[in-house]
Amino acid sequence: QVQLVQSGAEVKKPGASVKVSCKASGYTFINYFIHWVRQAPGQGLEWMAIVNPRYGSTDYAQNFQGRVTMTTDTSTNTIYMELTSLRSEDTALYYCSRAEAYEVWPPAFEFWGQGTLVTVSS
């Protein structure tokens, strides 16, 4: 079955960087878009970025341009999301999610990781 398993919680100081991983299993990794979404405590969902694992091509939300980088490792079926210059407002639960259909555009995202809590605090 499709599984997305994310790395564990992180605590970072303002100005630092964080790299969250999302390990995929149960399907052909390169065939499905992955996106990242975050949710600040008590708040709604915020779209961050999308990656095509087949080509490594990415697109980022304007709010995160210059601070976020998504990379893929096809040897381990893992997607990484790195966020730099962290500030307190980046404290959130970060989710990876997989598209529900093979190379369908526009995608709908059906499968979700468990979320990774990133806390930014001095």
Add this chain to the structure above:
Amino acid sequence: EIVLTQSPDFQSVTPKEKVTITCRASQSIGSSLHWYQQKPNQSPKLLIKYASQSLSGVPSRFSGSGSGTDFTLTINSLEAEDVATYYCYHSSILPFTFGPGTKVDIK
């Protein structure tokens, strides 16, 4: 960027009552609108894709309609397990965006 607005922000209903949540896009997005349910401390769950397509395993009391800029999620006969926040989300053009959410509670 396409902005999605939802109404109402909050709805408190009695069991078996019908719930209607609307989502409006700031420009036409065709049918590239999806609905998610998020229960406390859980990851979001895809309920309806492409405005009106149901998914396997989702109860039939959930349905979606609309196209262009106006969309509706309907929960026929609300059950206690439906207490959650519901988000609309578009994947029409990048960047994708979510609506602010509608919290549904039981009276």
